[in-house]
Amino acid sequence: MTSIFAVMYPFLLLIQWHRSSARFMEAALSQILDACKLAKELEGSLLFQVDVASDAHYLLGSCEEIVGAFNRAIQGLYTLQNQSSCSVQMLLMSACEGTGNPLCAGMPAQRSLEIQPAVTEFAGGSSYVYSAASSAQRGGRCLVQKSSKKRKEGTLVKLVPAHPNMENAPDDGYTWKKYGQKVILNSRFQRSYYHCTHKNHYGCKGKKKVQRLDDDPSTLEVTYCGAHTCRTSPTPIMIPNELMPSAVSNSKNGENNMQTVAPETTLIQLRNWFNRDSSNRYIEQMQGGRDIDYSVAEFADAMFNSGSSSSTLDVIFTQSQGKLQALDPFF
DNA sequence: TTCATTTGACCCAG
DNA sequence: CTGGGTCAAATGAA
Numbered sequence: 001m002t003s004i005f006a007v008m009y010p011f012l013l014l015i016q017w018h019r020s021s022a023r024f025m026e027a028a029l030s031q032i033l034d035a036c037k038l039a040k041e042l043e044g045s046l047l048f049q050v051d052v053a054s055d056a057h058y059l060l061g062s063c064e065e066i067v068g069a070f071n072r073a074i075q076g077l078y079t080l081q082n083q084s085s086c087s088v089q090m091l092l093m094s095a096c097e098g099t100g101n102p103l104c105a106g107m108p109a110q111r112s113l114e115i116q117p118a119v120t121e122f123a124g125g126s127s128y129v130y131s132a133a134s135s136a137q138r139g140g141r142c143l144v145q146k147s148s149k150k151r152k153e154g155t156l157v158k159l160v161p162a163h164p165n166m167e168n169a170p171d172d173g174y175t176w177k178k179y180g181q182k183v184i185l186n187s188r189f190q191r192s193y194y195h196c197t198h199k200n201h202y203g204c205k206g207k208k209k210v211q212r213l214d215d216d217p218s219t220l221e222v223t224y225c226g227a228h229t230c231r232t233s234p235t236p237i238m239i240p241n242e243l244m245p246s247a248v249s250n251s252k253n254g255e256n257n258m259q260t261v262a263p264e265t266t267l268i269q270l271r272n273w274f275n276r277d278s279s280n281r282y283i284e285q286m287q288g289g290r291d292i293d294y295s296v297a298e299f300a301d302a303m304f305n306s307g308s309s310s311s312t313l314d315v316i317f318t319q320s321q322g323k324l325q326a327l328d329p330f331f
Numbered sequence: 332t333t334c335a336t337t338t339g340a341c342c343c344a345g
Numbered sequence: 346c347t348g349g350g351t352c353a354a355a356t357g358a359a
Contacts, residue, residue, distance in 0.1 A: 178336060180351060193350070209350090 028073045035069035042066065156224040162212060174206060174228060188214050196228060204229050 042062045176194035184191045189212035196206035205226035213219045 179353095181337070182349070185348065191349085195351095 031069055031073035035066050035073065038062070038066045038069060158222045158224070159213075160220050160222055162218055162220040172222075176208065184211065187211065189217070202229065 042059075175197040177197050177199070178192055178194050180193040181190050182193070191209055191211040194208050194210065196204040198204040199206075206228035207224070207226045209223040209225075211221050211223075213221055
């Protein structure tokens with residue numbers, strides 16, 4: 001009986017892993033749908049109820065509710081991503097360890113099991129995620145690839161319909177700064193290079209290349225490489241202990257004056273922090289004697305704005321650099 | 332004056 | 346050596 005269990009244990013573990021992944025995905029999808037529904041409700045209210053548009057309290061509450069729902073989905077997906085990146089085979093190997101399972105005997109020592117990416121269809125375009133697997137092994141459609149250079153691992157290629165009179169790719173929710181354009185060998189159209197607008201201030205690694213397809217000029221091939229760290233940073237943000245509710249209990253010895261906070265609580269922490277007064281209560285007194293008294297909207301606009309100007313961001317970042325160094329791992 | 336874009340030069344992997 | 350990617354000065358728009 002014990003030996004049967006020893007043989008079956010790794011497979012039970014694998015089944016368990018798949019079930020738990022499915023549950024996480026289901027929960028994340030449910031959260032995304034909830035958030036979309038809330039956003040739709042807010043949109044409806046803004047369009048058809050004039051009084052709502054001027055009710056800051058209601059708007060703030062709605063926005064926080066929507067952001068909260070998306071954040072919960074993000075957390076679920078991060079968990080799922082971490083599970084995927086942990087090799088299933090490693091899981092099995094650790095399960096096999098010491099069980100004497102004969103089925104584990106032929107298991108290679110250092111090969112991780114790669115999860116092949118699926119070709120995903122998006123509204124308005126298709127996308128492909130390149131993994132370490134060779135392109136020959138990749139199923140699905142053949143991608144335009146004139147270059148002899150290897151595609152970088154972790155890049156996402158999207159084919160998006162191009163506006164006939166516009167050179168730029170459609171808005172994808174991020175703000176980009178063009179830093180180069182090149183003639184590509186054997187291509188009729190030039191390739192444009194963009195990096196995230198927040199590259200300098202926030203160390204965001206997001207980049208993309210945009211190129212019109214030779215055989216279909218109405219389609220743009222957008223290649224994303226580098227993850228955005230400006231919008232949904234998975235990195236816990238460091239908040240000084242004295243601003244945390246648990247400050248008293250944690251700051252006894254004066255060492256390690258920082259605490260990490262979960263991303264979903266960051267906005268609230270930041271809002272409280274930037275609105276403290278000179279006695280450390282909700283308006284930050286700066287070195288030059290000027291108070292920082294930015295509204296949440298201004299700060300959010302500076303961080304994630306869709307506009308071109310970064311002047312507000314400059315002011316915030318230069319004036320409060322000392323504080324932000326503590327907040328931002330990229331400083 | 333500021334900021335985004337353009338463009339030629341440079342770097343470096345293949 | 347070649348070509349893709351990046352840098353930074355020049356340019357133009359607001």
